[in-house]
Amino acid sequence: MTSLYLIAILPPEDLSRQIHDIRLQCAEKFGVQKALKPPVHITLYRPFKIEDAFEGRMIRLLQSLASGLQPFRQDIENFEAFDSHAVVIRALKNPEIMRLQRAVASVFRKNEIDRQSPGSKNLPFRPHLTVAYRDILPEVFPMIWNEYKDARFKRAFTVEHFSLLKHDGEKWNRINDFKLSQMVRQPELF
Incomplete structure (x- = not known):
């Protein structure tokens, strides 16, 4: 059996709550609901399907990758369309976020996980947290963008891990966190 997975950075709970409140306000005001389904996140690797039997190997590959990277500060600022x-x-x-995203993509490429079909687009990485998408009607988009284009929102958090999420048919569930923990070598004493 295959399942749908997603690899993402999940911000700390308090920040996630603030961003989710923005998503809720947008949903209520403009009738857009799709962005409320996944947790607040920064996608590192788009949703992909793999055999459930491969899940354990994928977790081991991602754990190995994470152990070689250090935690980092992630700034988020303002809105974009x-x-x-x-x-x-x-x-x-x-x-740091670019290195992390490239490393995750490299694991997929080297291990031939989620091979894309010929002709599919490989878009450049644009880290973001979604407020509204997919169910925005063309006539509603200008109203939503007008609401947010000049709004200010500036926060920062430390990325200490990234997560593997699995879709159960109704919602995304976090199944594993990968702690960024590059050990700094201590100088040898003679």
């Missing part, structure tokens, strides 16, 4: 189909909170690019 993706064409006319999504409104998001921008997660600022920094070397």
